[in-house]
Every structure is written in structure tokens, then in C-alpha cells.
Amino acid sequence: MNSEVEVGFANDKGGCGKTTGASHLLWWAEENAVPAIGITTDPQGNLIQRLLDDPKLQPDRRFQYGKYVELVFSPHHVPMLHTKGTAGGRL
Numbered sequence: 001m002n003s004e005v006e007v008g009f010a011n012d013k014g015g016c017g018k019t020t021g022a023s024h025l026l027w028w029a030e031e032n033a034v035p036a037i038g039i040t041t042d043p044q045g046n047l048i049q050r051l052l053d054d055p056k057l058q059p060d061r062r063f064q065y066g067k068y069v070e071l072v073f074s075p076h077h078v079p080m081l082h083t084k085g086t087a088g089g090r091l
């Protein structure tokens with residue numbers, strides 16, 4: 001059985017909790033030993049900055065968060081979450 005799931009946090013409105021929700025879910029995954037990858041397309045990399053101390057952000061760089069969670073900083077690619085006229089799924 002394939003038990004993989006993809007979760008997106010996207011909203012046109014700024015400051016409505018996208019990054020907070022994503023960071024809480026990734027924290028939960030780490031605490032519960034659930035392997036996960038968190039991908040942020042926000043050029044500011046807020047998601048990664050909230051979870052890691054002083055990360056050196058470079059495009060397409062991957063970061064380890066704890067033992068089970070990886071974070072990916074992908075400011076140039078918004079392939080799956082992007083829909084025309086929205087903020088493009090930026091977390």
C-alpha cells in the first residue's frame with residue numbers, strides 16, 4: 001500500500017498562517033518519526049528559518065531537520081502547487 005501523502009499550504013492572502021501550519025506539520029512529523037520532506041518556494045525561506053538556526057539558504061539546497069525530516073529551499077520551482085493567479089503555493 002502506498003501511504004505517501006502530499007500536503008500543500010497555499011493561499012492568496014499574506015500572513016494567514018501558511019508557514020506556521022507547514023512548520024507545525026513538519027515538527028509533528030519529526031516528533032512522531034514520520035519521514036517527510038518540506039519544500040518551500042518562498043524566496044525568503046521563512047519556513048526553513050523557523051525550523052533551523054541560521055540556515056545558509058541557497059537555491060535548491062536541502063537541509064536535515066532532526067532525524068526524519070528534510071527541508072528543501074526551492075525558490076525557482078513551483079511546479080505542482082502553482083495555479084494561475086495565486087501566490088503560487090509559496091509557504
Ligand SMILES: Nc1ncnc2c1ncn2[C@@H]1O[C@H](COP(=O)(O)OP(=O)(O)OP(=O)(O)O)[C@@H](O)[C@H]1O
Pocket residue numbers: 013014015016017018019020021042090091
Ligand atoms: N493559528 C494561528 N493563530 C494565531 N496566530 C497565528 C496562527 N497562524 C499563524 N499566526 C501568526 O500569524 C503571523 C503570520 O503567519 P505566517 O507567517 O505563518 O503566515 P504566512 O501565510 O506564511 O505569511 P506570508 O504570506 O507572509 O508568507 C505570524 O505572526 C504567526 O505567528
Ligand SMILES: [Mg+2]
Pocket residue numbers: 018019020042046090091
Ligand atoms: Mg509564509
